[in-house]
Every structure is written in C-alpha cells, then in structure tokens.
Amino acid sequence: xxxKYVSTRIxxxxxxxxxxxxxxxxxEDGGLFLPTEIPAFDxxxxxxxxxxxxxxxAADVLHRYFPCFSLRELRADAEQAYGEAKxxxxxxxxxxxxxxxxxxxxxxxPTCAFKDMALQMLPRLVVRAMKKLREKRTALFVTAxxxxxxxxxxxxxxxxxxxxxxxxxxxxxxxxxQRLQMITQEGENVSATGINGNFDDAQKAVKTMLxxxxxRKKLHRQKMFLCSANSINWGRLVSQIVYYVYAxxxxxxxxxxxxxxxxxxxxxxxxxxNILAAWMAKKMxxxxxxxxxxxxxxxxxxxxxxTGVYDTRRxxxxxxxxxxxxxxxxxxxxxxxxxxxxxxxxxxMERLRDCGVFGVExxxxxxxxxxxxxxxxxxxxxxETIARTWADRHYLCDPHTAVALSxxxxxxxxxxxxxxxLVVSTASPYKFSExxxxxxxxxxxxxxxxxxxxxxAATREPIPAPxxxxxEKPVRFGDGIDVDRVGxxxxxxxxxxxxxx
Ligand SMILES: *Cc1c(COP(=O)(O)O)cnc(C)c1O
Numbered sequence: 460x461x462x463k464y465v466s467t468r469i470x471x472x473x474x475x476x477x478x479x480x481x482x483x484x485x486x487e488d489g490g491l492f493l494p495t496e497i498p499a500f501d502x503x504x505x506x507x508x509x510x511x512x513x514x515x516x517a518a519d520v521l522h523r524y525f526p527c528f529s530l531r532e533l534r535a536d537a538e539q540a541y542g543e544a545k546x547x548x549x550x551x552x553x554x555x556x557x558x559x560x561x562x563x564x565x566x567x568x569p570t571c572a573f574k575d576m577a578l579q580m581l582p583r584l585v586v587r588a589m590k591k592l593r594e595k596r597t598a599l600f601v602t603a604x605x606x607x608x609x610x611x612x613x614x615x616x617x618x619x620x621x622x623x624x625x626x627x628x629x630x631x632x633x634x635x636x637q638r639l640q641m642i643t644q645e646g647e648n649v650s651a652t653g654i655n656g657n658f659d660d661a662q663k664a665v666k667t668m669l670x671x672x673x674x675r676k677k678l679h680r681q682k683m684f685l686c687s688a689n690s691i692n693w694g695r696l697v698s699q700i701v702y703y704v705y706a707x708x709x710x711x712x713x714x715x716x717x718x719x720x721x722x723x724x725x726x727x728x729x730x731x732x733n734i735l736a737a738w739m740a741k742k743m744x745x746x747x748x749x750x751x752x753x754x755x756x757x758x759x760x761x762x763x764x765x766t767g768v769y770d771t772r773r774x775x776x777x778x779x780x781x782x783x784x785x786x787x788x789x790x791x792x793x794x795x796x797x798x799x800x801x802x803x804x805x806x807x808m809e810r811l812r813d814c815g816v817f818g819v820e821x822x823x824x825x826x827x828x829x830x831x832x833x834x835x836x837x838x839x840x841x842x843e844t845i846a847r848t849w850a851d852r853h854y855l856c857d858p859h860t861a862v863a864l865s866x867x868x869x870x871x872x873x874x875x876x877x878x879x880x881l882v883v884s885t886a887s888p889y890k891f892s893e894x895x896x897x898x899x900x901x902x903x904x905x906x907x908x909x910x911x912x913x914x915x916a917a918t919r920e921p922i923p924a925p926x927x928x929x930x931e932k933p934v935r936f937g938d939g940i941d942v943d944r945v946g947x948x949x950x951x952x953x954x955x956x957x958x959x960x
Contacts, residue, residue: 461496462477462494462495462496462498462523462524462526463475463476463494463495464476464477464479464480464492464493464494464495464693465486465492465493465495465801466486466487466488466490466491466492466493466801467486467490467491467492467493467792467793467795467796467801467804468486468488468489468490468796468801468804468805468808469488469801469802469805470486470487470488470489470490470805471486471487471488471490473486473487474495475492476527477524477525477526477527477528477588478525478527478587478588478591478592479588479592480492480693480694481525481581481584481585481588481692481693481694482585482588482589482592482594482598482684482686483686484669484685484686484687484689484691484692485666485669485670485687485691488805489666489670489808490792490796490801490804490805490808491691491693491789491790491792491793491796492693493793493796493797494524497739497742497743498523498524498743499742499743499744500743500744500745505704505707505708505744505745506708506718508704508705508708509708509711509712510708510712513537513541513549513550513551513701513702513705514534514537514538514540514541514542515534515537516701516704516705516708517533517534517537517540517541517580517698517701518530518533518534518536518537520697520700520701520704521533521537521580521584521697521698521701523743524693524697525584525694525697527591528584528587528591532587536580536583536584536587537580539583540579540580540583541579541580545568545569545575545579546567546568546575547567547924548567549567550567550568550576550702550705551563551564551565551567551576551702551705551706551709552564552567553706553709553710553713554854554884555713555715556848556852556854556864556882557852559871559879559880560864560867560871560879560880560882561706561710561715561722561879561880561881561882562854562856562860562864562882562883562884563702563706563709563881563882563883563884564884565702565883565884565885566857566884566885566886566887566890566923567923568611569611569614569925570607570610570611570614570640570925571886571887571889571890571923571925571926572607572610572611572782572885572886572887572890573607573733573883573884573885573886574607574608574610574611574612575611575614575615576698576699576701576702577611577690577694577695577696577698577699578608578611578612578614578615578688578695579611579614579615580615580694580698581612581615581688581692581694581695581698582615582616582619582622584694584698585598585619585622585686585694586619586620586621586622589621594684595682596679596682596683596684597621597622597623597682597683597684597956598621598622598623598683598684598686599622599623599624599625599678599683599684599685599686599949599953599956600612600616600622600623600624600625600685600686600687600688601624601625601626601627601665601668601669601685601686601687601688601949602624602625602626602627602665602687602688602689603626603627603628603658603661603662603664603665603689604626604627604628604633604641604658604661605628605629605632605633605658605729605730605781605782605783605784605785606628606632606633606634606637606781606782607637607782607885607886607890608626608688608689608690609626609627609628609637609641609651610626610637610640610641610644612624612626612688613626613641613644613646613649613651614644615688616646616648616649616688617644617645617646617648617649618646618647618648619648622648623648623649623683623952623953623956624648624649624650624688625649625650625651625652625948625949625952626641626649626650626651626652627651627652627653627654627661627664627665627945627948628641628651628652628653628654628661628938629653629654629656629657629658629660629661630653630654630655630938630939631655631657631777632657632658632777632781632784633781634781634890634891634893634894635893636889636890636891636892636911636926636929637781637890638653638938639929639930639932640929641936642934642935642936642937642938643929643932643933643934643935644935644936645935647959648956650936650952651936652936652937652938652940652945652948653937653938653939653940654938654939654940654941654942654945655939655940655941655942656941656942657775657777657784658784658785659771659775659785659786659787660942661942661945662689662785662787662789663787664942664945664946665687665689665945668685668945668946668949669685669687671946674946674949674950677950678953681953681954681957682957683953683956683957689730689789690730690731690732690733690789690790691730691732691789691790695732696732696735696736696739696790697736697739699732699733699736700736700739700740700743702883703724703736703737703740703745703747703881704740704743704745706881706883707722707740707745707746707747707881710722710879710881715879716879719746720746720878720879721746721747721748721878722746722747722748722878722879722880722881723747723748723749723750723751723870723876723878723879723880723881724737724747724749724750724751724880724881724882724883725750725751725753725863725864725866725867725870725880725881725882725883726750726751726752726753726863726883727753727754727780727783727859727860727862727863727866727883727885728752728753728754728760728783728788729782729783729784729785729788730785730788730789730790731752731760731788731789731790731791731794732789732790733883733885734750734752734831735790735791735793735794737750737883738750738794738830738831741830748878749830749831749832749870749875749876749878750830750831750832751831751832751833751834751863751866751867751870751880752764752831752832752833752834752866753833753834753835753836753862753863753865753866753867754783754833754834754835754836754862755776755778755780755783755784755835755836755837755838755841755858755862756776756778756835756836756837756838757775757776757778757783757784757785757786758835759771759773759786759788760788760791760833761833761834761835763791763833764827764828764831764832764833765833766818766824767818767819767820767821767823767824768816768817768818769791769807769811769816769817769818769819770815770816771786771787771811771815771816772814772815772816773786778838778841778858779838779841779842779858779891779894780841780857780858780859780861780862780891782859782885782886783859783862787811792804792807792808794827795807795819795823798823798826798827799819799820799823799826803819803820803823807819832870832873833866834865834866834869834870835866836861836862836865836866840865841858841861841862841865841898842858842861842894842897842898843898844856844861844862844864844865844868845857845858845861845888845894845895845898845899846898846899846901848861848864849898849899849918855888855895855899855918855920856884856888856895857884857885857886857887857888857890857891857895858891858894858895859885859886859891860882860883860884860885860886861898863882863883863884863885864882867880867882887923887926888914888920889911889914889915889920889922889923889926890926892910892911892913892914893910895914896910896913896914896917899914899917899918900913900917911926
C-alpha cells in the first residue's frame with residue numbers, strides 16, 4: 460500500500476494518494492502526477508497472467524498502481540468496462556499481418572477508437588475514488604479532444620451519477636464521423652462544443668481552466684469540482700498499460716514469441732499517452748525492446764528523438780490522421796521527469812511555455828534513445844500504406860494505424876531490428892471512411908456520396924455497429940465559439956448541471 464504520487468516538477472512537494480490522483484488533473488505547480496516507484500512484475504507474475512481474460516489482467520495491473528481499491532472491486536469494474544456488452548469482439552484482439560508484424564486492435568469498444576480502452580474504465584475509478592475520499596460534490600470533467608477522446612469520454616461518463624462532462628473540440632480539426640459522434644451523444648450530463656482553433660489551442664485553454672483558482676472556488680460554491688479526462692489523467696494511463704501486458708502474453712500464447720523473448724512495439728503517437736503506457740509496461744518487466752514512436756506530418760516528436768530538441772515553433776498541419784495532429788505532447792513531460800528528474804523537467808517546461816522550444820542534455824537523449832526510435836510519415840505515404848496493406852495483406856487499416864505500419868516497415872530495414880513488432884491499431888477504418896476509401900479506390904468520394912457505404916461496398920469489411928445510423932441521430936450540440944470563451948461556456952454548462960440536480 461506504499462505507492463504515492465508526486466509532481467513531475469519541483470514546485471509541489473506534496474505526496475498524493477492514488478484516489479486523489481484520479482480526481483485531480485494537475486499538481487499544484489502545473490505538473491503531472493508520477494508514481495514514486497514503478498510496480499514491477501515479480502518473477503513468474505507476468506507468465507501467470509497469460510491466458511487470463513482481459514478483465515483479470517486489468518485488475519492485476521490497476522491494483523499495483525491503485526492499491527486502495529481491492530482486486531475484487533477492480534475485477535468487477537473491469538468486467539463491466541471490457542465485457543461483451545461493450546467489446547463484442549474482445550477487448551484487444553491480435554491479428555498477424557505477416558511473420559514479423561502483429562497488430563493489436565484497440566478499437567472494438569463503443570466509440571471505435573482506442574480511447575475506449577481507458578475511458579470505459581476511468582468513470583468507474585472516479586466513482587470509487589469519490590467514495591474513498593467521501594467526496595459529495597459533482598465531478599465536472601473537462602476535456603480537450605483531437606477527435607476521439609471527446610466521444611469516448613462522453614460515452615464513458617454518460618449518465619454516471621455524481622459526474623458531468625464537457626468536451627471542447629477543434630471545429631476544423633475532426634473527421635465528419637468524429638464530429639457526428641460527439642454532437643449526437645446522448646446523456647443528461649454531457650456536452651460538447653467546437654472551438655475556432657486547433658487541438659493545441661483547446662488543450663491550452665483546458666489546462667488554464669484546470670489551474671484557475673477563481674474558477675475552482677466558484678465551482679466549489681456550486682458543489683462541483685473540476686477534473687481532467689485528458690490523457691494527462693493518470694487513471695487513463697494505467698488502464699493503457701493493461702493491453703501491452705495482455706498483447707505480449709497473447710503473442711507468446713500463439714507462438715509468435717518464446718516466453719521472455721523481446722518484441723518491439725510501434726505506436727501511432729500524438730499526446731504521447733499510449734506510447735508512454737508501453738514504456739511503463741517495459742519498465743514493469745514486459746520484455747519489450749525498442750518503442751517506435753510513429754508520427755504524421757506533425758513530426759515534432761520524431762525530431763525530438765533524433766536531435767533532443769523539442770520545437771513547437773512550426774506550422775501546424777491538419778492531416779488525415781487528426782487524432783495525432785498535436786504539437787505539444789503533454790505526456791512527454793512524464794517520460795522526461797522519470798529519465799532526467801524534476802529539476803531538468805521544470806526547466807524544460809518553463810522554456811516550452813516561454814519560448815515554445817526546449818532541448819535536453821546529451822546524456823538524457825542517449826538514455827531516451829535506448830528505449831525509443833521515431834519515424835514520421837507524410838500524407839501521401841499514409842494513403843499508400845493503407846492501399847498496399849489492403850492489396851498485399853487484405854488488411855484494412857485507418858490512417859493512424861497506417862502511420863504506425865509505415866514506421867514499422869521502415870524500422871524493419873534497420874540493422875537493430877531483428878525482433879517481432881507489435882503494432883497497436885488505434886481506430887476503426889470506418890471512423891475515417893473518406894480517407895480510407897480514397898486510398899483504396901484511388902478516388903475522392905464526391906459531395907453527396909456516403910463514404911462509409913462506398914468503403915463497405917469496396918471491401919466488404921463489416922461496419923462496427925456503433926457507427927451505423929449516425930447521420931440519422933438528432934444533433935444536440937453546436938460549435939464555433941472562440942477560444943477565449945471556453946471559460947464562459949463551461950460556467951454555463953456547470954450552471955445547467957446544477958439546476959438539473
Ligand atoms: C488519441 C489517438 C492517437 C494518439 O494517442 P496518444 O496517446 O495521444 O499518443 C492515435 N490514434 C488515434 C486513433 C487516437 O484516437
């Protein structure tokens with residue numbers, strides 16, 4: 460029961476309990492929460508999880524980070540979060556692409572993107588944490604989304620008693636399906652608003668609100684408190700470690716790996732949460748070799764792992780993999796703090812805030828490169844990867860997964876790359892029908908054509924049930940507010956929630 464949490468930075472010396480960490484977005488100094496130790500698997504413990512159902516693996520991993528909840532409680536929550544009702548095809552099915560590359564599909568949940576893996580579990584952890592801390596106020600979650608988090612969070616928190624959720628998405632930066640999914644979401648305690656700006660603008664606005672003492676005081680008077688459902692939330696991150704443990708064991712079980720043999724892992728990255736979870740799994744003792752950080756045209760992470768300089772002073776591109784259109788990868792701060800310590804991290808984050816750029820010392824870069832390599836893939840090459848993977852392997856992938864497959868293919872050619880590669884697939888191809896159809900058919904759907912139907916006719920791949928009939932659902936939410944009005948918008952939502960209680 461000794462695990463505690465501290466800040467990634469030097470301005471907050473408190474030690475926080477696991478339950479506090481789930482309910483708080485940031486530390487007092489604007490940093491993120493880090494565990495004081497990484498709870499590694501003892502000899503035989505990883506093997507003992509092989510063959511266990513996903514909820515059992517989830518309970519085991521979560522209990523290590525949140526020992527205040529019992530294994531039994533966590534198992535019950537995980538069964539609801541990852542059971543057949545939510546994941547009819549299983550939580551993280553593994554597909555073999557060829558004898559080298561294995562794809563773990565993380566998009567078989569209710570919103571058809573990997574965010575469900577964490578956001579089906581988070582509300583249950585939140586409810587447990589509130590009980591533990593005897594919290595009677597309503598937890599008001601606020602989230603910036605590049606497209607998939609928003610919907611997954613709304614779906615996860617929909618009508619969960621004692622919680623409410625407000626989502627801000629970039630009006631111009633999400634796919635048609637992503638927008639429809641959000642603005643048609645049901646539930647009395649949810650709301651989404653589009654902002655004029657990109658994801659970074661939305662994320663910055665949300666971080667500012669989370670740190671705003673006046674806002675917190677005002678909400679407190681209304682018997683509410685603010686929380687973050689972004690991937691900076693530690694409860695989300697831990698839930699993401701689970702599928703790496705599960706997928707590694709699945710590769711051993713189906714003979715792709717000998718027990719203990721290393722695999723490399725390739726992750727399509729944006730805010731750096733997913734790949735940080737892979738790194739945590741490695742540090743816990745899952746035999747992973749290199750972690751391949753795959754980026755789209757917004758290649759700030761690629762450059763960072765090559766040069767040690769993280770430079771956001773560049774053009775922001777809207778790409779066909781919008782959930783990775785991010786220049787400020789928040790979870791990188793956690794990796795930095797683990798590797799370089801809180802003093803250097805504080806300096807880096809101050810330089811990032813003041814100048815938009817920071818660099819790490821040579822020794823830190825060397826250390827990072829022991830675990831990470833990075834590749835970026837442009838728009839045309841992403842489309843080509845979708846087309847080639849379909850033509851050669853009869854495997855239909857979405858643009859985010861294609862960015863990862865492209866990186867994995869390039870990594871395969873390096874002298875260091877002898878291991879099998881676990882590629883995580885983060886979205887259903889039907890969530891991005893227009894781009895995927897364009898890649899497969901080599902023609903852009905015309906105005907008025909239904910891209911999803913075209914893609915289905917061309918490939919005969921099944922459309923996930925949650926994406927059927929979206930266009931017919933009533934629209935509940937609007938968009939198009941300026942970024943300086945998010946505070947007002949949130950306050951109005953809070954007032955509505957208060958009246959409806
Ligand atoms: C969120 C998301 C990503 C990026 O994941 P991070 O944890 O932010 O790095 C990649 N692909 C899809 C489909 C996503 O929704």
